[in-house]
Amino acid sequence: IFDLELNSIGKVYDNGTPAVTDFNLSVTKGEFIAFLGPSGCGKTTTLRMIAGFETISSGDMLIRGERMNDVPPQRRPTSMIFQNYALFPHMSVRRNVGYGLEVKGLSKADREAKVDRILATLGLEDIAERKPEKLSGGQRQRIALARGLVVEPDILLLDEPLGALDANLRKAIQNELKLLQKSLGVTFIFVTHAQSEALALSDRIVVMNQGRVEQISPPHQLYTRP
Ligand code: ADP
Numbered sequence: 001i002f003d004l005e006l007n008s009i010g011k012v013y014d015n016g017t018p019a020v021t022d023f024n025l026s027v028t029k030g031e032f033i034a035f036l037g038p039s040g041c042g043k044t045t046t047l048r049m050i051a052g053f054e055t056i057s058s059g060d061m062l063i064r065g066e067r068m069n070d071v072p073p074q075r076r077p078t079s080m081i082f083q084n085y086a087l088f089p090h091m092s093v094r095r096n097v098g099y100g101l102e103v104k105g106l107s108k109a110d111r112e113a114k115v116d117r118i119l120a121t122l123g124l125e126d127i128a129e130r131k132p133e134k135l136s137g138g139q140r141q142r143i144a145l146a147r148g149l150v151v152e153p154d155i156l157l158l159d160e161p162l163g164a165l166d167a168n169l170r171k172a173i174q175n176e177l178k179l180l181q182k183s184l185g186v187t188f189i190f191v192t193h194a195q196s197e198a199l200a201l202s203d204r205i206v207v208m209n210q211g212r213v214e215q216i217s218p219p220h221q222l223y224t225r226p
């Protein structure tokens with residue numbers, strides 16, 4: 001059974017824009033998948049359909065065999081990480097990370113245990129009581145990652161999460177992402193327009209163009225014909 005199956009999914013926005021057409025993909029648990037392609041090719045739309053932030057216009061989406069088309073985002077086993085971090089500036093790091101668990105109604109003790117564990121995993125213990133607005137871009141992205149992972153999703157969705165970071169930091173966080181993904185065994189789906197990033201990180205690269213999948217290849221076969 002696959003972690004994620006996209007069976008010919010498509011998206012036509014209300015204004016008639018056909019953003020994604022006939023997208024097929026089966027993902028195994030623990031895989032690192034990159035969606036690669038130029039701006040406007042439909043990467044973010046596809047990611048948002050998987051997360052449940054956009055309705056699916058056609059086709060079926062399954063997570064571990066269960067049809068997800070009509071399941072609201074908060075009931076899907078997915079978390080999404082955004083390029084702009086989307087952290088609450090006035091809340092401490094600890095509260096930001098625990099927020100999703102609060103929404104889910106977990107007890108304080110359960111929340112604290114989970115939050116402490118993920119803060120330690122990402123090396124954020126020392127800044128747990130600080131506010132995000134005082135922290136660096138790299139630290140903020142780690143906090144956003146912690147917030148996505150603390151709910152123990154099956155699938156982590158990352159929308160150009162390194163785009164706002166400088167080159168050195170991007171490299172460092174790339175390495176951390178890869179280690180984290182291997183150690184947690186979580187499926188990662190990563191959107192990028194940077195070929196180097198897709199090559200460095202992923203097990204398979206989904207190359208998109210104008211709303212369609214052009215090819216799906218492991219990095220070492222990206223430039224050879226299937
Ligand atoms: P990205 O580079 O991540 O694709 P964009 O700048 O294209 O981001 O889009 C930013 C936001 O604007 C997104 O929420 C997207 O859904 C929305 N958007 C993009 N294109 C259109 C459009 N033609 N009409 C309405 N909203 C759009």
Ligand code: ADP
Pocket residue numbers: 013014015017018019037038039040041042043044045046
């Ligand atoms: P990418 O993430 O690859 O940059 P998007 O998924 O953001 O691509 O966009 C795919 C297409 O859908 C683009 O033509 C974009 O302008 C359009 N689009 C994105 N969001 C919206 C929206 N909310 N309404 C209408 N069109 C949109």
